Amino acid sequence: MQPSTSPRPLLAALQDRTEPVTVWGAGFIGLSAACALAQAGFPCTVLDTDEHRVGEINAGVVPLPGFEDVIPLAAARSGGRLRAASPDDTAAVAARVHLVCVNTDRAGRPVTGPLTTVLTAVGRARAGGETLVALESTVSLRWLDDLVPAALGAAPATDASLHLVAAPRRDWMLSPDMNLRTLPRVVGTARPESLPLARELYGAISEVVHPAPDWRHAGLTKPVENLYRYLDLVLTNQLAEAYPGLDVPEVLRLAGTKWNVPTFHPSIGIGGYCIPLSPRFAVDGTGHPGEETPLPLVAAAMAWDGDHPARVAESILRITDGPIGILGLSYAPNARIVEGSPAARVTEHLLARGADVLLHDPYFTPEEITALTGARPLRWPDDLSGLGTLVAATPHDLYADLPARLSALQDPPALVDNLGGYGAALRGTAVPYAEWGTPAARPSAAPRP
CATH class of the missing domain: 3.40.50.720 (NAD(P)-binding Rossmann-like Domain)
Known part of the structure; x- marks a missing residue:
């Protein structure tokens, strides 16, 4: 009998932290999230359009002046679990777990372009099976209702293989004690069945996770x-x-x-x-x-x-x-x-x-x-x-x-x-x-x- 080639259930892979995670955006939010996930044991790739920033991360240099002592890049890279790449990295784009940490503003106003680009790429790369997409970027509820389904080419409420999460990031950059791990995290999902996966992922990097009724809340x-x-x-x-x-x-x-x-x-x-x-x-x-x-x-x-x-x-x-x-x-x-x-x-x-x-x-x-x-x-x-x-x-x-x-x-x-x-x-x-x-x-x- 041939061994089964079916992928492991996503929840189980999150529980033992073997599931690769792709983080979109290597700014402060994205890079610190990627480092936290890598330190928690997840193989993690952070994608960014800035080639210089990608190169510095892979060389072990925090590319964000002023945050060298805040982002634990060296510790995250020590086990070989963290790398950076450009958005044309096919393996990272085809991952089953994605954290979206791209800018959703330009010149003081909300913009949808970067978010649409990322979600469109993820939607096209889906090859069937489970996919978890967590939005850490600040979003409008209209975007959740209209933009996200259109870009992914999926119906969030009915697609049983798609786990959509809203997990807005909190940080207080003026205090080292108020960070990704210590600040309570709010998470909500498009379908109730996705909540255990979201809690498993964010429970690995945040001490307190507050479940919301759904992703709109x-x-x-x-x-x-x-x-x-x-x-x-x-x-x-x-x-x-x-x-x-x-x-x-x-x-x-x-x-x-x-x-x-x-x-x-x-x-x-x-x-x-x-x-x-x-x-x-x-x-x-x-x-x-x-x-x-x-x-x-x-x-x-x-x-x-x-x-x-x-x-x-x-x-x-x-x-x-x-x-x-x-x-x-x-x-x-x-x-x-x-x-x-x-x-x-x-x-x-x-x-x-x-x-x-x-x-x-x-x-x-x-x-x-x-x-x-x-x-x-x-x-x-x-x-x-x-x-x-x-x-x-x-x-x-x-x-x-x-x-x-x-x-x-x-x-x-x-x-x-x-x-x-x-x-x-x-x-x-x-x-x-x-x-x-x-x-x-x-x-x-x-x-x-």
Whole structure:
């Protein structure tokens, strides 16, 4: 009798962690997921269109500046279970398990192109039998209903061989203790029968897995949880606008002494991958394109926030006298993340008003600074003495001695401190200081013509 050549049931292969996994996208989300899966025992291939990034991963180099100590690439590769490849790797595309971690936004707006490309490739490579596709990218519910079935060429609710999972990723890049393993994971599936497979896969890399009623509930979780924070931050910035004669950061600190009130700080803008995009995904998932949104509060917040960089630029111009320097292009400290950069948006408006703007970020080359923002590169720390105003946008560790450097200058620039972290060190010095959200940063002078 010939031995059976039927593939093992997918659940059993996930349970003993012998099933190869393909991760689409070698950004922070995809590469960290691939490393976690490899460390859990799964043979794992991470696919990316960036050949340089693929080469660096296979050479053992984390290709994401600022995340070298966060992504355990060396440990993941030590057992030979992790490799990187381009999306034309036929074996990886034909795998039975796929994690989709591609960008679903461009220039601050949701885009479907990369997701459609990946799902179309997976759908064409399916040769029968079970396939699990987990969406870790942020998605709109309309995409789950329409885009995903069309791209895969399958009906999620009725195809018994297709296991579709929504498992939106959570991360807090500013805290090493809040990561893929420690943060609770929400997962939901298109069919109830697929949930045991999803729990088995994600239980291998996350300490807590919360099952959702289905994949639509799981998919909406990410936009909603970020939407909470977005609305709070917009309100915080609105308060600073509404009360220009008060120290609004102090008001917010005092309000935060109440046990159930979080403490926020006014800022020059809301940045990053997720929070600024959350309202767009939430609104996109309701009704149909072109219809009036049933989330009017969200729509109003988006409209106000869209004009915020212009108001920030105007406030900076009211207090400046000479060239304007900006420290930090990345939205998060000690990382290279330009997506949703508040500094970039403010720079755009300053330049449009004729300002002379110089910008520095240790994670971007001078050429990249100019290409991304139009600003002149600021030479750190040599150019500090020639500035009229300096905006401390992102508190990279490199700038930890900024107060000492400014205090040593004979004619220091006025410092506009985005998050107020340098105030204590500059108190009593000759450096003109303005914490964002205080009257010093937002003088009530008439607007410039």
